[in-house]
Amino acid sequence: MIKRVLPPSIPLLAVIALMEVAVRQGWVASYLVPTPTAILKAMVESRVELAEAFLKTSAGALLGFALSTVGGISAAVLLSSSRTIQRSFYPYAVFFQTVPIIAMAPLLVIWFGYGMRTVVASAFVVSIFPVIANTLTGLLSTDPALRDLFQLYGASRRVTLFKLRFPAALPQILTGLRIASGLAVIGAIVGEFIGGQGLGSVVDVARTQQRVDKVFAAVLLASVLGLALFGLINLISAITLRRWHASEQS
Amino acid sequence: MIKRVLPPSIPLLAVIALMEVAVRQGWVASYLVPTPTAILKAMVESRVELAEAFLKTSAGALLGFALSTVGGISAAVLLSSSRTIQRSFYPYAVFFQTVPIIAMAPLLVIWFGYGMRTVVASAFVVSIFPVIANTLTGLLSTDPALRDLFQLYGASRRVTLFKLRFPAALPQILTGLRIASGLAVIGAIVGEFIGGQGLGSVVDVARTQQRVDKVFAAVLLASVLGLALFGLINLISAITLRRWHASEQS
Amino acid sequence: MRVKIGGVTSLQLDRVRRSFPSGPTVIEDLNLKVDAGEFLAILGPSGCGKSTLLRMIARLLPPDSGTITTSPQHPRTAFVFQDAHLLPWRTVLDNAALPLELQGVGREQRYAAARAELAQVGLADAEQRYPAQLSGGMRMRVSLARALATSPSLLLMDEPFAALDEITRFNLEVQLRELWCARGMTVLFVTHSISEAAFLSNRAIVLARRGCAVILDRPIDLPAERTHALRSDPRLGAHIQELFAAMEEE
Amino acid sequence: MRVKIGGVTSLQLDRVRRSFPSGPTVIEDLNLKVDAGEFLAILGPSGCGKSTLLRMIARLLPPDSGTITTSPQHPRTAFVFQDAHLLPWRTVLDNAALPLELQGVGREQRYAAARAELAQVGLADAEQRYPAQLSGGMRMRVSLARALATSPSLLLMDEPFAALDEITRFNLEVQLRELWCARGMTVLFVTHSISEAAFLSNRAIVLARRGCAVILDRPIDLPAERTHALRSDPRLGAHIQELFAAMEEE
Amino acid sequence: GSTSKIRLALNWKPDPQFGGFYAAPFQEAKLDVEILPGGAGTPTVQMIGAGSAEFGVVSADELVVARSMGNDVVALFAVFQDSPQGIMVHAERGLMAIEEVFEEGTVALQKGLPYARLLEKQFRFDHVKIVPSPGGDITAFLADPLFAQQCFIMSEPLQAKRAGAKVTVFPVADVGYNPYTTVLATSGKYLKDNAATVESIVAAVRSGWRAYLANPKPTNDKMHQMNPSMDAATFTEVAEAQKPFIENEDTANAGLGSMTKERWKKLIGQLQGLGDIPAAIPADDCFRPV
Numbered sequence A, B: 001m002i003k004r005v006l007p008p009s010i011p012l013l014a015v016i017a018l019m020e021v022a023v024r025q026g027w028v029a030s031y032l033v034p035t036p037t038a039i040l041k042a043m044v045e046s047r048v049e050l051a052e053a054f055l056k057t058s059a060g061a062l063l064g065f066a067l068s069t070v071g072g073i074s075a076a077v078l079l080s081s082s083r084t085i086q087r088s089f090y091p092y093a094v095f096f097q098t099v100p101i102i103a104m105a106p107l108l109v110i111w112f113g114y115g116m117r118t119v120v121a122s123a124f125v126v127s128i129f130p131v132i133a134n135t136l137t138g139l140l141s142t143d144p145a146l147r148d149l150f151q152l153y154g155a156s157r158r159v160t161l162f163k164l165r166f167p168a169a170l171p172q173i174l175t176g177l178r179i180a181s182g183l184a185v186i187g188a189i190v191g192e193f194i195g196g197q198g199l200g201s202v203v204d205v206a207r208t209q210q211r212v213d214k215v216f217a218a219v220l221l222a223s224v225l226g227l228a229l230f231g232l233i234n235l236i237s238a239i240t241l242r243r244w245h246a247s248e249q250s
Numbered sequence C, D: 001m002r003v004k005i006g007g008v009t010s011l012q013l014d015r016v017r018r019s020f021p022s023g024p025t026v027i028e029d030l031n032l033k034v035d036a037g038e039f040l041a042i043l044g045p046s047g048c049g050k051s052t053l054l055r056m057i058a059r060l061l062p063p064d065s066g067t068i069t070t071s072p073q074h075p076r077t078a079f080v081f082q083d084a085h086l087l088p089w090r091t092v093l094d095n096a097a098l099p100l101e102l103q104g105v106g107r108e109q110r111y112a113a114a115r116a117e118l119a120q121v122g123l124a125d126a127e128q129r130y131p132a133q134l135s136g137g138m139r140m141r142v143s144l145a146r147a148l149a150t151s152p153s154l155l156l157m158d159e160p161f162a163a164l165d166e167i168t169r170f171n172l173e174v175q176l177r178e179l180w181c182a183r184g185m186t187v188l189f190v191t192h193s194i195s196e197a198a199f200l201s202n203r204a205i206v207l208a209r210r211g212c213a214v215i216l217d218r219p220i221d222l223p224a225e226r227t228h229a230l231r232s233d234p235r236l237g238a239h240i241q242e243l244f245a246a247m248e249e250e
Numbered sequence E: 001g002s003t004s005k006i007r008l009a010l011n012w013k014p015d016p017q018f019g020g021f022y023a024a025p026f027q028e029a030k031l032d033v034e035i036l037p038g039g040a041g042t043p044t045v046q047m048i049g050a051g052s053a054e055f056g057v058v059s060a061d062e063l064v065v066a067r068s069m070g071n072d073v074v075a076l077f078a079v080f081q082d083s084p085q086g087i088m089v090h091a092e093r094g095l096m097a098i099e100e101v102f103e104e105g106t107v108a109l110q111k112g113l114p115y116a117r118l119l120e121k122q123f124r125f126d127h128v129k130i131v132p133s134p135g136g137d138i139t140a141f142l143a144d145p146l147f148a149q150q151c152f153i154m155s156e157p158l159q160a161k162r163a164g165a166k167v168t169v170f171p172v173a174d175v176g177y178n179p180y181t182t183v184l185a186t187s188g189k190y191l192k193d194n195a196a197t198v199e200s201i202v203a204a205v206r207s208g209w210r211a212y213l214a215n216p217k218p219t220n221d222k223m224h225q226m227n228p229s230m231d232a233a234t235f236t237e238v239a240e241a242q243k244p245f246i247e248n249e250d251t252a253n254a255g256l257g258s259m260t261k262e263r264w265k266k267l268i269g270q271l272q273g274l275g276d277i278p279a280a281i282p283a284d285d286c287f288r289p290v
């Protein structure tokens, strides 16, 4: 347990100490970067507001993440089914990555209404591509010999997908989800800049109030959310791959 | 050649036709979605401004992408070197994904000034994580038997890295770069919202002026940039993997 | 000589050709007729095209020209590949039960069948292990059990016993022969062991290094029941001599 | 009997134990002494621990307890693994030249050495192919060439000829024996073919199914020069008989 | 008619510039109004046009541009009679007039805004570096004595003073660009179909503003709860400071929120001159006179 918790906390403590010293010594202006103690104070003072915002953002990010998991994997399955389909549609998936959500704000709000649905849509759009890209590479990398085996025993495409190509692609799908989880958080926050709620809203306001402490507090909470999702995926990865995949064996 | 170009253009033409009809028929308001002809007109009218912006954004995105390629791969190499290092630092990489660049705008501006450097920094921060995550999974998935082979013949860590683990991880690294390329473009544009130049600036201005045609024109150019990078990576992937990896064999 | 002809498979190859991109023609105008219920041993130098031939017969690879007809048209085929090709994420038991699972056999029933075959190949203890925890010979035996559990009417075996010690091998040879007598299936058995070919089969062919032509095609006139006693029989020795001479000529 | 003792390697195992997580102890208190320049054949049932033993001697796997000492301490070791283990992204030539490359041998020189060995194993034509384009036996031969190109003083071979047709195999056996005479290296040769063990070695051991104890350890008193003529020699037959009996007991 | 919710979309969080909306006695008027606080990216003008919100808060110039794009939005009630936009500089520079702002240093301006281009036309930006507006953040301003930035006269200067900076503010209205801001608007269609509802909404908003101007405290407390990031003192201070922008001679005569055709006409002319709209549009269509 100590071996699992200690190493990750050392750099954190180091950064915290450095920040505190740097700001107190005036190496960095305190209106630019707050001291960790100030962040902590802001967290405690605004705990109700932040907790509420955190829950809202979590809900939006989680829903968006769930949608892009399902949607991204489905899209990758479709794309993997033929070279022609892949050539025809894969390039358009790139579009999802390069479109600045803010520029599409009116469309989002008009199509998805105001509030949660826009937040979810934003989280979804921002996080789907990594799921598609990684799942697709994974699905296309199935060992041809194993594909032969399934073909020989008359497995349908569907069965081959579920019993062979998915499990074989799992390490890469999980990597895609690792990336998507963080992006879903950021997507939710950007959506909240438009839809006006959650941590995005806190950041938005605190920024104009010069409350760097609160901005950092909210950003930190967003990171905590991202880390929680990341940890969840690592856990799934450890459980599912431990027995057979090199990446989870030490 | 026709087989390569035709399939991807069919959905594009379909979408263009649908957009034109939908707007002309009034199914979608023209102040929300412009007709493709209006976009084209905006492109032609503002060609000098857009071309200049496109070049600036390209430079920023490319530089940011190059930095996150180098930085991300280096970080992954470091993380792959021990479980403890991985546990200690991998979670912090998640931070890069979840921090809303907009919230860090003041820091970026103060540290990197207005203009290109802020844009590059933003593109870098936004796009590094997928490179780290995918390269790491790739590096950790090296076939243990091949690792034994290298150990047997006295290969150093460095040599094993370059001659075994990198080539073996290449399909996954390239997937990471595919994701990062699009993110670098969006990161550059967000950086331009802050730093003020390129397509980001065009979108910003056009948005306030409610010029949807110009917003779409700029967004489209950003996608073109993303697609170009994506195509480049696909090309590299085809060349390097064609001979030996299932994912590039049809 | 044939023992049973029941629900077995006969096959016929007419002027079958096959080459691979950027290589010479592997199989050139091969004609071959295998009667229902035959046990055909296939010998030939390494790289001559034996595995390619079996894969074409199993319809995993189409011939470039010529026809391969089987009767019935879709025989129940099992294939012991040259490599074990196990699913790394499945236990030994689940690997052995895979074909039955793909054919929709119920859980109880397929586990029972798989367990019986695993016991036959001496792996009753290893049921719950993963492929990575097995020795090379054990992996091959799982693959053998997997094929036998399906009760095929056409059994294709590509050097199934090469990785086994001689005692195990001799025992399995006898068992295979008994199985063939009892079930009356058609067996195509690729082997590098000339004595094994003669001991097991009813007919043996030797293929040419270039073009994969049949350079020797001999019925093996030995008693139907093959026991260990037969191994020192001079009639077996004569067959071995003849096959050896043909191989050596190549 | 020993032919040369020059720069060769002797080795000694004292009370070596090894088990794997969640499995029984594979090797229990194994003692074994191999003189410099010996050609030791190792026989034993599938799964008894032969590969594990070789991997420990090659220092790819540490024993749980006991010691393995070699003299010199860091012998130049080559290993022909049970599976070919080729790098899929390298051509046959580059695969065969890999160990020399890792040892810093210049380009010209290592290609010359690799080419010579590839010719020996009958792959002169296949130099520029990739592993996926080879037959199973060809892959094993590449792996053989790769090991022999290094001029080792300790050569570990794990069923190197199992995937080869008998003609090729017989020729390679004679060549290996000649090489051993000429270079005077120490060879540990795991095989499932009892006749091969007797034909090639100067000493043969048989290992037990459980615990991997040495249950038979016999010098093979045959002429130093082993030609095809020897195959029908009754002295060879006697050795085969003895080894077979020991194996069967197991 | 309908019993469905009436949505009023704001373009920012609850703060004094929306005080009258939060003070409005909608319930007493039997109006089921839901106020939707927005963010920096909330596209209120498009939301009104597309019917995502029945009412919204926009600025007059935004509305004119929208109308010229075919988005039928109509102004009902102008909270700010004078534009609260300004340029904020460090007082130490001793600048006396707005043109001096453009003689050296850096100016943060949102280039898409009409007045940014008006300033460019009048003063040329050859000697200053124009950078994007940081949207209410004043960090860069604090860090650089030669930094100037566009501001909301009641907002950023106050922040800067609190952070210890001395500032001078030049209102943009002084250069002749003075659109109504914080304007309550609805779509032409909604106005036509629900004239009576619109009537009562505007009445409720007007009395809300009257109440808020008279006693902002209770509403401020309410808004502070919804937007705790802004402290109570700021609420009080801003509510006081914005009064002259809301009440002037015109409103004394014609009532709070009233608008005149002349000012709309002038704005339309200015926007046409700046190229923000291709052609003049009828001023009468832009707003519904009281």
Ligand SMILES: Nc1ncnc2c1ncn2[C@@H]1O[C@H](COP(=O)(O)OP(=O)(O)OP(=O)(O)O)[C@@H](O)[C@H]1O
Pocket: C132, C133, C134, C135, C136, C137, C138, C163, C165, D020, D021, D023, D026, D044, D045, D046, D047, D048, D049, D050, D051, D052, D053, D082
């Ligand atoms: N990584 C591992 N985890 C668990 N068990 C293992 C592992 N590797 C090997 N074993 C077990 O150790 C035993 C010995 O394996 P080893 O590969 O040494 O056998 P072998 O004698 O080479 O067999 P074969 O002749 O079939 O190649 C086997 O029972 C195997 O199941």
Ligand SMILES: Nc1ncnc2c1ncn2[C@@H]1O[C@H](COP(=O)(O)OP(=O)(O)OP(=O)(O)O)[C@@H](O)[C@H]1O
Pocket: C020, C021, C023, C026, C044, C045, C046, C047, C048, C049, C050, C051, C052, C053, C082, D132, D133, D134, D135, D136, D137, D138, D163, D165
């Ligand atoms: N995918 C491929 N691409 C190119 N060449 C191939 C491919 N597969 C097989 N070959 C070639 O076809 C020939 C026959 O291969 P095959 O595997 O059928 O041989 P084999 O008789 O089974 O040999 P072995 O006894 O070594 O297993 C070989 O020369 C091989 O190099």
Ligand SMILES: [Mg+2]
Pocket: C050, C051, C052, C082, C158, D135, D136, D137
């Ligand atoms: Mg083969």
Ligand SMILES: [Mg+2]
Pocket: C135, C136, C137, D050, D051, D052, D082, D158
């Ligand atoms: Mg072994």
